[in-house]
Amino acid sequence: MNQSTSFSELKQIPVFSCLTEQELNFLNSKVALKVIDKGNKVYYSEQEIKFVYVLKKGTVKISRHTSSGKILIKDIIYSNEIFGENVFTSLKKRQDFAEVLNEASIYKIPVDVFMRLVTGNPDLADEVMQIIVERLHALENRIRSFVFDKAKTRIIDFLKRTGKLRGIKIGLDECLINHGLSHKEIALITDTSRQTVARVLGELKKDNIIHFSARKPSKILIRNEFGLS
Secondary structure, eight states: OEEOOOHHHHHTSGGGTTOOHHHHHHHHHHOEEEEEOTTOEEEOTTOBOOEEEEEEEEEEEEEEEOTTSOEEEEEEEOTTOEESOOOOSSOOBOSSEEEEEEEEEEEEEEHHHHHHHHHHOHHHHHHHHHHHHHHHHHHHHHHHHHHHSOHHHHHHHHHHHHHHHHOEEETTTEEEEEOOOOHHHHHHHHTSOHHHHHHHHHHHHHTTSEEOOSSOTTEEEESOGGGGO
16 A cells, blocks of 8 residues: 655655755655555565665565575664665665565655665765665674574574664663564574574573563563673
């Protein structure tokens, strides 16, 4: 389902904060806002690259099929984040696929419009390049962690990273995160197993380092951030 967009809404998105009023008006005339239900795809692997996306609301996971037939979760996208942004290569088709984890409102920006804005605004170009570099760096860290760290460390690092990026501070050393992922999805991100994720989270809860309810296990209160170190 498509919805209308507004100049003021686009202006509030961090990646677009450097755009001029003229550029925002141009973007507003070209962008489409689409609502996608949980479990549906934003785009598929091998699909022609036609759009760049910005998540207005919701959660989206970016994944890739491996040669062994497994699925690798590359990234989790949260509100106000751009994705599908790496359109600066010679690739014409997506290598990844994007799936909605809960109902999402997503801005679809035609690639030619996005490229026009990037080439015309150096600050936007710098912002987009920084996002790409940071995501590549995060993937490198995951690979290094997979080689050198134990499973429990990787799961704890996931909690710490999610808390840093999306956590809500409560008091001096408490942090509330709502990652929206199942144990299986956390396992795919941390290169562990679903059983290991459940065991480690259970141990951290028993030690009063984190707390979560059986009814809403994806909402985790990190009681002691220092305890995760």
